[in-house]
Amino acid sequence: MEVRSDEKKLKLQVKCEKISELRTQHSELLCLMENIKKTYRIGDEDVEALKGINLQIERGEFVAIMGISGSGKTTLMNLIGCLDVPTSGRYILNGKEVSNLSDDELSVVRNELIGFVFQNFYLMPYATVLENVMLPTIYLDRTTNDVEDMAMEVLRMVGLEDRAKFKPKQLSGGQMQRVAIARALINGPELILADEPTGQLDSKTAKEIMDILAKMNESGRNIIVVTHDQNIASYAKRVIRISDGLITDESLN
Amino acid sequence: MRRVILNLRIAVRSLYNFKLRTSLAVLGVFLGAFSLIVVSNLSESLAKKTEVEVETLGKNLLIVRSGIVRKVGTQTRLLSEATNLTIADAEAIMDRSPYINEITPAGNRPFPVRYGNITLTSVLAVGTTPNFTEVRNFHVKEGSFFRDEDNKNLERVVVLGSRVSEKLFGDKNPIGEYIYIYRVPCQVIGIMESKGVDISGVDQDNKLFMPLNTYLRRFVNKEFINNIYVQVLREEFISNTKKAIEELLRKRHKIKEGQKDDFTVIDLKDVMALKTQAMSTIAVLGRISSVVSFTIGGLGILSIMILIVNERRVEIGIRRAVGSRKRDIILQFLMEASFISLTGGMVGVVMGFIASVIISKLSELPFTVSPMGFVISFFASVTVGILAGIYPSKRATTIQPVDIIRT
Numbered sequence: 001m002e003v004r005s006d007e008k009k010l011k012l013q014v015k016c017e018k019i020s021e022l023r024t025q026h027s028e029l030l031c032l033m034e035n036i037k038k039t040y041r042i043g044d045e046d047v048e049a050l051k052g053i054n055l056q057i058e059r060g061e062f063v064a065i066m067g068i069s070g071s072g073k074t075t076l077m078n079l080i081g082c083l084d085v086p087t088s089g090r091y092i093l094n095g096k097e098v099s100n101l102s103d104d105e106l107s108v109v110r111n112e113l114i115g116f117v118f119q120n121f122y123l124m125p126y127a128t129v130l131e132n133v134m135l136p137t138i139y140l141d142r143t144t145n146d147v148e149d150m151a152m153e154v155l156r157m158v159g160l161e162d163r164a165k166f167k168p169k170q171l172s173g174g175q176m177q178r179v180a181i182a183r184a185l186i187n188g189p190e191l192i193l194a195d196e197p198t199g200q201l202d203s204k205t206a207k208e209i210m211d212i213l214a215k216m217n218e219s220g221r222n223i224i225v226v227t228h229d230q231n232i233a234s235y236a237k238r239v240i241r242i243s244d245g246l247i248t249d250e251s252l253n
Numbered sequence: 254m255r256r257v258i259l260n261l262r263i264a265v266r267s268l269y270n271f272k273l274r275t276s277l278a279v280l281g282v283f284l285g286a287f288s289l290i291v292v293s294n295l296s297e298s299l300a301k302k303t304e305v306e307v308e309t310l311g312k313n314l315l316i317v318r319s320g321i322v323r324k325v326g327t328q329t330r331l332l333s334e335a336t337n338l339t340i341a342d343a344e345a346i347m348d349r350s351p352y353i354n355e356i357t358p359a360g361n362r363p364f365p366v367r368y369g370n371i372t373l374t375s376v377l378a379v380g381t382t383p384n385f386t387e388v389r390n391f392h393v394k395e396g397s398f399f400r401d402e403d404n405k406n407l408e409r410v411v412v413l414g415s416r417v418s419e420k421l422f423g424d425k426n427p428i429g430e431y432i433y434i435y436r437v438p439c440q441v442i443g444i445m446e447s448k449g450v451d452i453s454g455v456d457q458d459n460k461l462f463m464p465l466n467t468y469l470r471r472f473v474n475k476e477f478i479n480n481i482y483v484q485v486l487r488e489e490f491i492s493n494t495k496k497a498i499e500e501l502l503r504k505r506h507k508i509k510e511g512q513k514d515d516f517t518v519i520d521l522k523d524v525m526a527l528k529t530q531a532m533s534t535i536a537v538l539g540r541i542s543s544v545v546s547f548t549i550g551g552l553g554i555l556s557i558m559i560l561i562v563n564e565r566r567v568e569i570g571i572r573r574a575v576g577s578r579k580r581d582i583i584l585q586f587l588m589e590a591s592f593i594s595l596t597g598g599m600v601g602v603v604m605g606f607i608a609s610v611i612i613s614k615l616s617e618l619p620f621t622v623s624p625m626g627f628v629i630s631f632f633a634s635v636t637v638g639i640l641a642g643i644y645p646s647k648r649a650t651t652i653q654p655v656d657i658i659r660t
Binding site for chain 1: 255256259260262263266267269270567568570571572573574575576577578579580581653654655657658
């Protein structure tokens with residue numbers, strides 16, 4: 001008995017140490033990228049889109065990733081959003097290594113941890129606003145009772161609760177993007193990843209959208225915006241510039 | 254379940270964009286289910302009708318006929334008469350087989366019949382035993398049938414077929430009246446119920462019935478009879494009993510191996526089967542056409558699903574981005590395909606049901622529902638949908654979110 005309980009204690013201790021080690025390493029970090037490289041094969045040629053990215057994003061941040069087209073910012077966004085895996089390097093998201101996950105495992109990570117907002121909104125035109133918002137819940141493993149209530153809740157957060165039964169084409173661009181934000185929010189993600197969220201919008205509507213994102217950040221959500229627009233980047237607390245596959249500059253706003 | 258419903262709701266909305274094409278695609282499945290239901294309901298109706306008809310001729314009945322009978326189409330025709338089937342044969346059959354309930358020997362021959370100044374030149378007189386009514390399921394409507402004593406005492410009593418009675422007496426009550434058969438006066442003691450034309454095409458109502466012994470001694474003065482009606486105890490013994498009777502009679506009639514029989518044993522089920530053969534050919538054709546329709550339906554659904562997958566590339570990419578795994582996509586499109594197919598199939602089932610009600614009304618068949626038809630239609634529709642959905646859904650999984658964003 002003595003021996004066994006000692007063994008148990010030891011195991012427990014080791015486990016605790018491991019957990020606390022992980023905590024001290026990553027707990028405040030949402031994203032940790034170490035020497036991330038990504039190579040595409042186009043025809044017979046290898047094109048290195050990312051040439052060794054080192055990046056740390058802490059919890060509660062509002063980060064803008066800036067770069068001209070061809071700089072590798074789209075590739076970086078795909079990797080951060082777990083839409084793709086790096087050729088080499090380590091990526092830890094929310095305390096979990098995701099650089100070597102399979103296609104299906106990445107799907108689960110995206111479903112639970114990441115909410116996407118795209119430049120072109122990408123709403124299903126034939127489905128209602130409410131159905132569009134509920135889409136990510138179809139793939140949620142944990143069973144939630146009242147998805148419709150939750151969808152109405154996030155629609156309220158973006159101020160569109162009275163448009164639930166509308167079709168996307170009955171909405172303005174800004175409203176469509178707000179629906180997309182609601183869809184990004186519904187599974188309660190750790191990270192909202194917005195790819196040129198205002199690219200299709202006029203400056204007044206763009207401001208509205210960015211205000212919503214800023215408000216989300218104030219209430220504790222992590223937000224990464226990928227953009228080439230300085231005005232949009234100015235909403236973020238930190239701006240990361242990327243050029244030719246490498247991070248060239250970081251600045252705090 | 255909630256997810257399935259949400260997915261289907263979205264699918265139905267997207268299909269709404271291709272109303273015409275979708276309905277054309279499911280036309281095959283619709284027709285497949287339709288013809289399957291119609292055919293299986295009708296076959297069931299025919300089987301039931303056959304059973305009812307055979308039952309009206311006499312339950313579990315075998316008919317031994319003297320001479321050789323050939324079936325021509327739906328009718329049986331006597332090719333050659335033999336003169337060696339006797340009452341002794343009938344008794345031997347009864348003694349031999351434990352599976353026989355009753356036997357009724359019968360002889361018949363046409364005679365002129367006269368009442369007052371009305372003469373019928375040729376009425377088939379049937380001499381038989383009193384159990385005829387039970388064995389042939391053919392009963393007396395008015396008066397009574399003759400009894401065993403009448404048979405034993407060669408009484409000159411007759412029971413008229415309803416048409417004979419009508420022709421001779423009109424509205425008058427014939428019971429107790431005397432009619433002349435050939436030159437013999439006989440007393441009418443009963444009238445048979447109306448039965449119509451039997452399976453061999455003979456009008457059952459244009460006959461008259463008298464005791465067998467009266468018929469043999471007083472009218473034909475012969476020892477041989479024409480028919481022995483055999484009532485078998487239970488349906489499953491019929492074919493064995495038929496064989497046993499054939500064997501016995503060959504032995505009694507001293508027919509050697511290789512020689513032709515001088516009698517025929519008829520199983521009425523066989524005769525009926527012949528009658529319904531034409532209909533069962535239609536049933537087979539119907540089944541073939543339903544298989545063909547289901548196949549065409551499958552191809553239709555295959556093409557509409559490929560179209561749908563192409564039209565919904567963005568949706569698939571977004572679904573992948575927000576967390577659907579490849580198998581979720583496969584499942585979704587398999588479900589959509591089988592849903593489309595099942596919808597078409599169920600509409601086909603309903604229409605087939607209505608059509609078979611109408612057909613059975615028009616053709617005076619008893620309406621029957623074949624549960625098998627429903628079960629097969631259901632599973633065939635779902636299976637066709639799933640099979641047709643495999644390739645398109647595999648194609649859908651090749652779409653990655655990185656392909657569709659930032660185009």
